[in-house]
Amino acid sequence: MYHYNAKIIAVYDGDTVTALVDLGFLHTQEMKLRLYGIDTPEVRGVERERGLIVRDILRDMILDKDVQIRSFKDKQGKYGRYLANIMLGDLDVNEWLVTNGHAERYMI
Numbered sequence: 001m002y003h004y005n006a007k008i009i010a011v012y013d014g015d016t017v018t019a020l021v022d023l024g025f026l027h028t029q030e031m032k033l034r035l036y037g038i039d040t041p042e043v044r045g046v047e048r049e050r051g052l053i054v055r056d057i058l059r060d061m062i063l064d065k066d067v068q069i070r071s072f073k074d075k076q077g078k079y080g081r082y083l084a085n086i087m088l089g090d091l092d093v094n095e096w097l098v099t100n101g102h103a104e105r106y107m108i
Helices: 045-062 093-099
Strands: 002-013 018-023 027-035 064-075 081-087
Touching: 002 045, 018 064, 027 093, 045 064, 045 081, 081 093
Parallel strands: 027 081
Antiparallel strands: 002 018, 002 064, 018 027, 064 081
16 A cells, blocks of 8 residues: 545545645646545436535545545556545545445445
């Protein structure tokens, strides 16, 4: 597992975000991340209403905040997003979403 400091610059839905990731040596990269091990309702289709609620909860939690990304070496989901756990201080955001009923566990 690899750890990076990052700033969340966009939240697409409850399990997809865009982050400006600090790669070290004064280099940063904008990356799409899939929250590892969870699945949330979609913002389109029949789940739309619930999906928008979960997205907004996640936005309130992490948008424009400095976080730590815990990623898995070269592990990407089927849409090319890097898989990561997001840490807000000591809080594992992925786990918080599951514990509070906003996400279900999902093994990719």
